[in-house]
Amino acid sequence: YLPLIQIFDRRKDTELRAFVQRVIAGPLFKIIMISTISMNAFFVVLWTNYKIRFRLFRLFEISEVLFVSIYSTEFCMKVYVDPINYWKDGYNLLDVLIIIIISIPYALRKIKGKHYPYLNIANGMQSLRILKLITYSRGIRTLIIAVGQTAYTVASVLILFFLLMYIFAILGFCLFGAPEMGDQNNWGNLAVAFFTLFSLATVDGWTDLQQELDDRNFVLSRAFTIIFILLASFIFLSMFVGVMIIHTEDSIKKFERDLELERHMILMEEKQVILKRQQEEVSHLMQTQKNVDYKSFSELVENFKKTLQHTDPMVLDDFGTSLPFIDIYLSTLDNQDNTIYKLQELYYEMVHVLRLMLEDLPKKQQSQSLEVAEK
């Protein structure tokens, strides 16, 4: 593993690699690829019609050669730029898969001859070429990332569903698939039983199937069918919806949180850059001043302070310097003053009343109270 990387690191063609990388990342390349893939998709549609295929077959052959060459050039360029990390990206693997799919009909024709019955299947798979467009659409990529995180849940629910169908298929085969009286068509072997059950689960045409079972007078058939439909269609498929809703919500929230975090990080970095510049300027100033006049930063600020006057107007945008705040602050201070005046008056009143009370006390304590009053 290690020597391989070292070999590739010592490549001497770094300039050519950088150039090719720039070409691949450029907008012109994207436009070319998108138009090529769209043309290819359109031609695949045209190719399905026999008459058009007959009349324009030369055009189709040439365009086919062109498209295959463009795709393989793209593959070669990307592999050339970065041979090891190329295989780590999913979309590159998709490109490779599509190139393999493109070469299948040709290989089949060579190996198995022109009349191989499954040739039309290989031709049909050419419609997958349009999947290459997904690489160039940012929105669909993010959607796939968001939805792809629900893949595990989807897979597990599907496996559970398959298990349920398996149980009921075997049950159905044993009950209704007996060779003589049974319904051979629909429950004869496991595969057909599966199809019948899937038809019941998607509740499409299940009444006909039930009718056939009824015609043969099976006792348990109605209970069987109804229980299976309740379990599979109502409960399972609704559970599917519920699980998808929760997981989509989670993954979308997580995705949006990641986006927010990214934006926040970029903002913080920009702020850092500005602050850094300020600090550097200040320290640079301090350095130059130290060399020239041996004045420190505090002395400089002192000198600056002396140039300021009290009557200089300053423009500030603090909350504390806005007019509504000043209005409210001054009126609060006024309220405070009023309260203090009122309190003072109340205290005077209190002292006056107490004094009157003291004067009304019996004359034995008059001397003491007089002393107290004089104090």
Next chain:
Amino acid sequence: MVSYHPAGHMHLPRADAIRSRLVDTFSLIEHLQGLSQAVPRHTIRELFDPSRQKKLMLGDQHQLVRFFIKPRHVERITHARRLMSRLRVRCSQRPPLSLWAGWVLEKTGPLFTNFIIFLIFLNTIVLMVEIELLESTNTKLLPLKLTLEVAAWFILLVFLLEELLVLGKAESNHNINPKRMLFKGYFFLMLRQSLIPEVVVLVGVTSQSVWLQLLRICRVLRSLKLFARFRQIRVIILALVRALKTMTFLLMLLLIFFYIFAVAGVYFFEGYTRSTRQDLEYHMFFSDVLNSLVTVFILFTLDHWYALLQDVWKVPEVSRTFSSIYVILWLLLGSIIFRNIIVAMMVTNFQNIRNELNEEMTHLEVQHKAGIFKQQIIQRRQNLSPEAMKSSHSKID
């Protein structure tokens, strides 16, 4: 606030904050670099003050002034006032028609809107009665038919007028709200639909063609105007439009999958299409791309898929495995997985929209309360006796 500090310095956040404030407020760095002796700051009032102005002019007549504008709102400026203070309205010879349009639509208040709602109801009733009496040849009903026709034309004219008013008012408002534009486009479309049959009848085309009947029926859509006026329904329509917008990529992906399966279907079922058996029910379902697309949609809605599959199995040239793989794969992927993804996205979107609306409402409420509180305090201060004014002046000094 995170800040950058070179190695060897202690990290003092407050010192950094104060330093940043100093630098910002006093342009300290420019001053220390010797770019300016003192940074002059003048207010607009000083500029208009003759003595200060003289001092400024004596200094340097060619100096540049950088304006630092801070908007200050004394009170809430209503939309109407804003529209009235535009340059076009104040400096033109004749006031634009949009002013009158705005007055009619807003100032007359509920009168105009109620009138329009009444007309919409009347229109619906008139159309209903007209359709009932369309084929009858009873001569006694002739005046009734005449009145109905006249009423229909009159209502159409009033709707046209209202449409022009709204258009005129909106023309002045360059702040185009995309939501409003949506409604506007919708209104126009509807109006055009209701105008065309009248125009065509006037021109003299016979009213027997099917298209004309259809267009007349479209007049009924006018009653949908009613629904757009209720706030709740507008909110729901807004929510739906937003949900659709977020789902565009999902729909695009779905279209791509439709394409893939349609084209693949044509190829996979070539044997089925070319088969010479006479008892095939769905023979033409995969004959060319358009039919295949329709078939794929039919499979997407889970309708008669098993019957189709069994029909395909009747033909021995088509391999059973591949056809069943195709159908089952498309059912799983399209109708089960994709449809539930769409439901999930709708639910998430509606939740988001509801949360956002709630947040907005609470935010507006809080702001409203704060504004009222501020107003109250300022009012109370202005109502106080002059002693308060004296005390506040002493505080300033």
